Amino acid sequence: MTRAPGEYRLYSDLAGWWSLISPPAQYSADAAALTQVFDSAAVDVREVLDLGSGGGHIAAHLKERLALTLVDRSAEMLAVSRGINPECEHVRGDMRTVRLGRAFDAVLVHDAIDYITCQDDLRQVIGTAFAHCRPGGIAVFVPDYTAETFLSGSGRGGSTDTDGRQGSFREWIWDPDPADDWVQAEYEFVLRAPDGTVQVVREAHRLGAFSRDVWLRTLADAGFDPDPRSAARSPAEQRAGAEQRAGAEQRTGAEQRADVRMPANLFVGHRPAEAERDAASSPASI
Numbered sequence: 001m002t003r004a005p006g007e008y009r010l011y012s013d014l015a016g017w018w019s020l021i022s023p024p025a026q027y028s029a030d031a032a033a034l035t036q037v038f039d040s041a042a043v044d045v046r047e048v049l050d051l052g053s054g055g056g057h058i059a060a061h062l063k064e065r066l067a068l069t070l071v072d073r074s075a076e077m078l079a080v081s082r083g084i085n086p087e088c089e090h091v092r093g094d095m096r097t098v099r100l101g102r103a104f105d106a107v108l109v110h111d112a113i114d115y116i117t118c119q120d121d122l123r124q125v126i127g128t129a130f131a132h133c134r135p136g137g138i139a140v141f142v143p144d145y146t147a148e149t150f151l152s153g154s155g156r157g158g159s160t161d162t163d164g165r166q167g168s169f170r171e172w173i174w175d176p177d178p179a180d181d182w183v184q185a186e187y188e189f190v191l192r193a194p195d196g197t198v199q200v201v202r203e204a205h206r207l208g209a210f211s212r213d214v215w216l217r218t219l220a221d222a223g224f225d226p227d228p229r230s231a232a233r234s235p236a237e238q239r240a241g242a243e244q245r246a247g248a249e250q251r252t253g254a255e256q257r258a259d260v261r262m263p264a265n266l267f268v269g270h271r272p273a274e275a276e277r278d279a280a281s282s283p284a285s286i
């Protein structure tokens with residue numbers, strides 16, 4: 001079967017294994033951090049658009065407090081998400097081009113932004129976020145990799161369900177050409193059905209790794225004010241931050257809240273409120 005570039009088996013015929021390969025519990029730390037980031041918006045964040053919502057695992061942790069609209073281009077992943085998030089609105093669409101004709105307090109593009117691998121597409125996705133972000137609202141992007149902090153390496157994960165289904169993966173990530181904006185993940189999925197039959201699937205994914213400058217410039221070009229907390233942290237910087245936090249003995253409530261672990265790479269844009277925008281675009285008066 002032929003697939004369009006950037007479309008993968010993991011999100012089509014293997015989508016039913018998603019919750020075993022990447023269990024919802026693993027998204028709770030990012031969800032806690034995102035809740036804090038949403039709290040920094042000029043508007044009270046209640047309605048959120050999640051672009052590339054996948055199996056709805058991040059949404060599952062956010063939906064108690066927020067009204068979520070979930071967009072993904074994969075019908076199979078939307079079906080998985082509907083199973084765990086029946087109360088959320090689901091829409092099939094491409095995050096580069098979808099236009100829902102309404103605005104949200106916040107637009108989130110979590111790890112799905114990894115599947116944007118060239119600057120033209122990044123511009124389009126950030127344009128989609130701007131088009132759906134209410135004045136005073138916030139757009140939040142959480143890429144796994146950036147050009148400055150990328151390190152090649154390997155990883156693994158997976159889980160088992162109560163029916164005895166087991167889904168696990170190994171991955172090797174490397175950068176075929178540091179001069180471009182993407183890296184490559186080589187995956188091996190081992191999928192065991194309750195009757196003991198096992199399938200092993202190998203698949204290479206191309207994942208974006210833009211520089212911090214590209215992120216900040218593209219956010220600003222779209223009309224967002226990039227948030228100074230936008231960050232790309234190397235694994236060593238992340239470890240140092242965690243040790244520093246663990247060493248703090250007397251902590252105020254604010255410091256404890258700061259203990260929420262922010263994702264390593266986080267890019268945040270604020271859409272100026274109308275008044276600020278009008279002031280910025282009108283000629284200076286004397």
Ligand SMILES: C[S@@+](CC[C@H](N)C(=O)[O-])C[C@H]1O[C@@H](n2cnc3c(N)ncnc32)[C@H](O)[C@@H]1O
Binds near residue numbers: 057
């Ligand atoms: C890693 S999964 C997202 C997981 C999700 N954060 C969750 O909570 O389950 C990546 C998703 O991005 C989607 N995706 C990739 N490119 C897309 C695009 N251009 N527009 C919309 N969805 C896209 C895939 O279909 C897939 O469901």
